[in-house]
Amino acid sequence: MELKNVLFEKEGKIAIVTINRPKALNALNSETLKELDNILDIIENDDEIYAIVLTGAGDKAFVAGADITEMKDLSALEGRRFSILGNKIFRRLENIEKVVIAAIPGFALGGGCELSMACDIRIASEKAKFGQPEVGLGITPGFGGTQRLPRLVGEGRAKELIFTARIVKAEEAYNIGLVNKIVPLENLIDEAKAMANLIASQGPAAIRLSKAAINRGMQCDIDTALMYEAEVFGECFSTEDQKEGMTAFVEKRDKTFKNN
CATH class of the missing domain: 1.10.12.10 (Lyase 2-enoyl-coa Hydratase, Chain  A, domain 2)
Structure with missing residues (x-):
């Protein structure tokens, strides 16, 4: 399987999956989503993998959102299909029989915030920023943001963040329960791997x-x-x-x- 936009590697009992479109701030297009789906096939069928670390390439972004270049000319039917594709894959990630840790170096906006929320645990760098800014583009969150954000931070806060399109820094994200832990950027992947290995040592x-x-x-x-x-x-x-x-x-x- 040729992978253009997603990297996959194994280290002992953990898998490291990296969204690898740094020039586009790791934005999610259809091709990237389908590659992630293919990687989940591999991980799901590998009994040697106990936990997954999911991150984005570079220091600027985890995933800065869904790819606006791809979305801007979609019809209503095409928009619905794009939402269904993302939701199907994120739901699969959420339910996979491995623990998934999001390691978030920078921007986790729109589809990126939604991807992080489909993970079990979120570790953010001090430079990370979160938000659902879709209404500023004339759309709603489409990859689970209207459903997972209220479950994580409460209905009132979720409505505020979605309706205002406000971006929050890592400290506020931690305070409202969107993030489990904040670490220095240079320690991010090591911290995520350490937690993944600790989980992998349990039953x-x-x-x-x-x-x-x-x-x-x-x-x-x-x-x-x-x-x-x-x-x-x-x-x-x-x-x-x-x-x-x-x-x-x-x-x-x-x-x-x-x-x-």
Whole structure:
């Protein structure tokens, strides 16, 4: 598979995926979205990969948005198809059975902010900036911004940010819950890799089931969510990892997890 706009590499148990269009501030066009989808095929079928670090090439941007050059002449039907394409791939990223950490060096605007929100965890550099500026272009957010932003920061704040098209710096993004952690730019990728490796050292089946329980539980009432939690909790006891983790604890020795 030839990749023009997305880079993919493996380091032990983690995958590093880089949106690689620095001259366009890593803007997402259809070709880039489809390449990301193809890479998710590879990662999804690789049992050696436990976690993903997703970032953007260069120091200026994670992803500065969807590609306006491609979008500006779309018809209503073409615009809808473009939104469906992005949402399908972002939803796939959100639900993949690996933990996804966004490492955000600079601008995460529009589609870039939406891409970061489809990840499980967001680590930002001190220079990162976030926003949904679409209304200033005469459009709505189209890759999940109207849905994920309220879930992360609350309805009122999300409406303010979307309606004003205001750009927020990393510190404010952290304060409102959009970002998990802020680090110096020069430490960004190392910090993301360190967290990914820490996650990869835990029980992979338990991580996978925990992610599924959180994602599903956020979309339903608390009683249904707790029933689902009980189901996945019980499922853990059918895994080798549960036996190994608890036996190692009782025997006071290091644990060795397998991906099962």
